[in-house]
Amino acid sequence: MADDMLEHEEKQEVNISPKPLRCRFHETEVYTIYFKDCNDFMCFKCICQLHQKHELSQLQDADEAIRTEMFEKRVLLELRNAFESYQTSLQEQKSNISNLQTEIANLDVNKLPEFSLSHIINSLSEMKLCSSTSDKLINHPKPWFQPTMEFSIGNLIETRSRKRDAGALPLQSSSNISTQTDYFEDSDTEWFDAEDLEEDNVVESSSDEITDEYPIKFQINPNIKRISKTVPISEKNAWIISDRKLLKIVDHTLQEDVYAETVDDIAILKDGCVLVLRNDKTFIMKLLPNRKLVRFADVSTINYYFPYCICIRDNIVVIYLWYAAGSNQYGYASRNNIIWMNTDGIVTKSTSFSESGRKRPCSIQNLELGLCVSYRFNSEPYLYSIELLDAKSDKCIKLYVFTGIYGMNQQRNFECGGMCADNAGNILVSDHRHHSVYVLDKELKYKNKLYDSKNELDKPTAISLLKDHIWVADGNQIFIFPYANE
Known part of the structure; x- marks a missing residue:
């Protein structure tokens, strides 16, 4: 009886002519245009104001496109929720099984009579429960949806089929789903506000169990061979540069999205924006929370310097520019230009100096004593040196x-894959050739080794500190180790 009444009400709602939808910018106008590029509705007055050069169509001709988009977003959201639920259940079962394995491994058969009968029964019962639950998760029913839908502008009306495969999961019905996007909406409140209803495209999640115990190790895309930069922004999230592409790790999982192409170094501002540096461009770009790249500062000079590395400390941005002049026959000279600027991109200080040889800057840290720079010798592409420069000197004396x-x-045995500094001014470096991460003091003297091949490090590259933990990139995996400042 209730089902018949529901069907009767749905038919009545379908037959009712929808009220004209008024434009959110021009209250006297009605939506008549659909913009395909941004999936938005507008009136005729909006064309010249907000959506110039966008592909458009009459609203009545866009029914199929709108229906397809809304259906896909809704289905992906439901599938995502179902997938996360299965992941949570599976993780709980893996934890229970691991605990039981530990108990069984520590069990002394000779002491079995010491256990009470109730304890033995409870243990066997938990083992049976884990086994049966795991079987259910492995053979879990697949999410199901019925694609038959009726659509009207401003409302999504679903006609649900009463026939469904056994064990299938029905998707919840939804109504009054608006596809309108507010042009003046503040996108800074959510980093991925344009993707809230989309499936999180994961390149590859870790096959290792991630716990709160350290060290944490997780694998990312197997196609990634080397990570040149990693900047953690929380305990589970970080920006990385690989193959000159800016990528993001969320919940220890590499996201598929590429946030910027051809990136050589980055620095993170306090507001979450990312400063993006390219060796072949004189403009430093800023990646906004809405994923838009805008110009931050122009660092070009008349001497054709190009930026090679960037860092930020106490709201002071430091950029190292460089180029080499000369030839193989007569030798080379390195031209160096270092500039300081505030977070608005305004230059506050600049210095230039020259050196013999071809020594390219790779990484820079702004310390209290001066600037710590790692250099690569171009004649020896895998060998490096680290120098501490006096920033107070006009010529940046070593x-x-x-x-x-x-x-x-x-010098012929040091292959530096990454460098960072702690709050005390100690320098942490990864030695790619010797599978190690160790600490240098303020005078760049060896202090102690932190981690090496005994901790599963093979070819460590980019390293970075966040509070009392150090992130170490190693091939297509990342380690998170505890770090105590001694």
């Missing part, structure tokens, strides 16, 4: 130099 700690010829 205060200290570190070239390595292994072997007789230290």
Whole structure:
């Protein structure tokens, strides 16, 4: 009886002519145009004001496109919720099984009579429960949906079929789903506000169980061979650069989206915006929370310097520009230009100096004593040195130099994959060639080793600190180790 009444009411709603939808910018106008580029509705007055050069069509001709888009978004959202529910259940069962395995491994058969009968029964019962639940999760029913829908502008009316496969999961019905987008909406409140209803496209999640115990290790896309930069922004989220592409890790999982192409270095502002540097461009760009790239500062000079690395500390942005002049026959000279600017992109200080040889800057840290820079020797593409420069000097005089700690010829044995600094001014470096991460003091003298191959490190590259944890990139996986400042 109730089902018949529901069907009768739905038919009545379908037969009722919808009220004209008024434009949100021009109250006297009615929606008549559909913009295909941004999936938005507008009136004729909006064409020249908000959506110039966008592909458009008459509203009555866009029914199929609107219906398809809304249906796909809704289905993806429901599938996403179902998938997350299965993941949570599976994770709980894996944890229970792991605990039982530990108890069984520590069980002494000779002491079995010491256990009470109720304890043994409870243990066996939990094992049976884990086994049966795991079987259900492995053979779980697949999400099901009925694509038959009736559609009217401003409302989504679903006609649900009463025939469904056994064990299938029905999707909840929805109504009054608006497809209108507010042009003046503040997108800064959510980083991915344009993707809230879309499926999170995951490249590959970790096959290892992630717990709160350290070290944490998780794998990302197997196609990634080397991560050149990692900047954690929370305990589970980080920005990374791989193959000169800016990517993001969310909940220890690499997202598929590419936020910027051809990126060589980044720095994160306090408001969450990302400063993006390219070696072949003189403009430093800013990635906004709405994923739009805008110009931040022009660092071009008459001497054709190009930016190679960037850092930020205490709201001071430091950019290292460089180029090499000369030839193989007569030798090279490195031209260096370092500029300081505030977070508005206004230059506050600049210095230039030259050196013999071809020594390219790769990473920079702004410390209290000066600027710590890692250099790569272009004639030896895998060998590096680290220098501490006196930032108060006009010519950035070298205060200290570190070239390595292994072997007789230290400089020919140091392959630095990444560098960062702690609050005390110590320098942390990853040695790609010796599978190690170690600490240098303020004078760039070796202090102690943190982690090496005994901790599963193979070819560590980018490293970064967040509070009392250090992120270490190693091939297509990332380790998170605890770090104590001694």
